[in-house]
Amino acid sequence: MSWFKPTSRNDASIAVLLGDVSEDSPGTEAPAVNESPTVTRVPAAAVASGSPGDSASSQPYVTPAPAAKSVLGRTLRFRGDLHADEDFVLQGHIEGAIHHSQHLGIGVEGVVKGDSRARSIVVEGTVHGDLYALESISLRATALVTGNLFAPRVSIADGATFNGRIDMATAAKAARAVLDRHEASKEKSEAPGGAGQPGAEPMAASA
Amino acid sequence: MTNPYNTSVESGSILGPTIRFTGELTAGEDLVVHGQVNGTISQATRVTIGPEGVINASIRSAHIAVEGRVDGDLLASKSVVVHASAEVRGNITAPAISIEPGAVFTGSIDMEAARSPAKNAAARP
Numbered sequence: 001m002s003w004f005k006p007t008s009r010n011d012a013s014i015a016v017l018l019g020d021v022s023e024d025s026p027g028t029e030a031p032a033v034n035e036s037p038t039v040t041r042v043p044a045a046a047v048a049s050g051s052p053g054d055s056a057s058s059q060p061y062v063t064p065a066p067a068a069k070s071v072l073g074r075t076l077r078f079r080g081d082l083h084a085d086e087d088f089v090l091q092g093h094i095e096g097a098i099h100h101s102q103h104l105g106i107g108v109e110g111v112v113k114g115d116s117r118a119r120s121i122v123v124e125g126t127v128h129g130d131l132y133a134l135e136s137i138s139l140r141a142t143a144l145v146t147g148n149l150f151a152p153r154v155s156i157a158d159g160a161t162f163n164g165r166i167d168m169a170t171a172a173k174a175a176r177a178v179l180d181r182h183e184a185s186k187e188k189s190e191a192p193g194g195a196g197q198p199g200a201e202p203m204a205a206s207a
Numbered sequence: 208m209t210n211p212y213n214t215s216v217e218s219g220s221i222l223g224p225t226i227r228f229t230g231e232l233t234a235g236e237d238l239v240v241h242g243q244v245n246g247t248i249s250q251a252t253r254v255t256i257g258p259e260g261v262i263n264a265s266i267r268s269a270h271i272a273v274e275g276r277v278d279g280d281l282l283a284s285k286s287v288v289v290h291a292s293a294e295v296r297g298n299i300t301a302p303a304i305s306i307e308p309g310a311v312f313t314g315s316i317d318m319e320a321a322r323s324p325a326k327n328a329a330a331r332p
Contacts, residue, residue, distance in 0.1 A: 070223035073236060080230010080246055086223045096230055 074109045090125070101183070108142050121151075123160075130164075132171075219252075224259045232264075240275075258292050271301070273310075280314075 069088065076092030081099065089105035095113045098104065104118035110125035117132040123143040131137050133151035141159035148164045150171040156162055219237030222228070226242035234251040241257040244264050248254055253270040256262055260275030269285045273293040281287050283301035291309030300317045 069221075070226055070242075071219075071221040073220035073234070075235025076220045076238070077233040077235075078228060078230060080228060080232075082229075083225075083227040084223070084242075085225035088223065088226070092220065092234075 072110075106143075115147075238268075256293070265297070 070084070070086055072088055072090045072092045074091040077094075078092065079095045081097050082094060083099045084104075085101045087103045087105070089107045090110040090112070091107040092109075093111045093113075097114045098112065098116040098118070100116070100118035102119050104116060104121045106112055106116075106121070106123045106125045106127060108124045112126070113128045115130045115132065116127070119133065120135045120137070121131050121133045122138045122140065123131070123145055124140045125142070126144045128146050130148045130150065131145070133149075135151065136153040136155070137149050137151040138154075139145055139156045139160040139162060141157040143157070143160040143162070145160070145162045146164060149162075149166045152168055152171055154166050154168060219239070220234055221239045222242045222244075224241045228242070228244045228246065230246045232238075232244060232246065232248045234248070234254075236251070237253045237255070238248070238251045239255045239257060240248075240260040240262065242259075243261045246264050247267075248262070248264055249267040251268040253272070254266055254268040255272045256266075256275045256277055258274045260277075262275070262277045263279060264277075265279040265282065266277070267282045269283060270288075271281050271283045271286070272288045272290065273281070273295055274290045275292070276294045278296050280297045281295070281299045281301070283299075285301070286303040287299050287301040287305075289295055289299075289304075289306040289310045289312055291307040293307075294311040296313045298314045298317065299312075300320055302318055302322045304316055304318060306312055
């Protein structure tokens with residue numbers, strides 16, 4: 001029943017969505033949100049008032065601070081490549097490759113058709129494809145995975161459905177090589193104008 | 208088994224600043240983009256491009272709000288708002304369009320086509 005343990009990160013992301021960050025988090029984030037120049041939400045609200053039905057979406061549109069956690073909701077469908085350097089939980093559908101330098105969560109409603117690479121991966125949803133993790137892969141009880149797992153540490157919970165091969169022995173080396181190549185190609189492609197890649201630097205340093 | 212994450216995603220999706228998409232993106236509800244998207248964004252109720260968002264894509268949605276940079280066409284069935292911090296290069300097609308002072312916009316605006324889609328369809332065989 002670890003579900004019911006309210007993690008602070010989760011609460012924060014909900015708070016951001018609901019727009020009451022300033023009330024719930026007395027930390028340093030609240031002033032940053034309030035002082036942000038993007039708080040001029042009047043036009044967006046004014047536009048939304050044109051359609052009377054959606055009172056929920058006519059809430060002032062809170063653009064979360066840059067540090068806000070990403071949410072890939074259940075209605076999101078994506079075909080192509082996804083690159084990310086921040087933690088997120090996927091609840092939508094992705095057809096294509098995921099290149100992630102941190103923790104990747106595939107939620108209960110998440111569906112991935114393609115290969116995923118990350119530092120660590122937790123699967124609660126459906127995956128058709130190979131999973132490569134630098135550190136660990138965890139298949140929770142609700143997971144349905146068809147593919148191969150490559151990671152130094154792999155755990156499969158009772159109830160999870162898994163069809164495929166697991167490689168722990170060569171996984172650390174392989175996953176590291178894949179991520180290194182990804183980092184190298186990313187740095188090369190972004191070298192001309194690539195200023196702000198906060199996640200890329202620590203990744204390269206620790207790899 | 209209930210998942211607490213489910214409650215957090217009910218109001219749509221947020222793509223953070225380090226997320227880069229290349230391809231077709233479809234969102235049924237609200238979508239806030241702070242990262243990069245190359246390709247197309249379609250079928251959303253409301254798309255907001257945050258101040259850090261960099262979009263090389265055409266966007267189709269009911270409502271579109273731009274605070275960041277967009278290279279591509281905006282096609283909205285209801286409204287487009289270009290905020291002061293925005294930089295847009297592309298054509299806007301929507302029945303209601305507002306551009307705040309300070310915004311950089313290069314492109315053409317078409318309000319007629321969006322108001323009478325039938326005429327628009329006839330105009331483009």
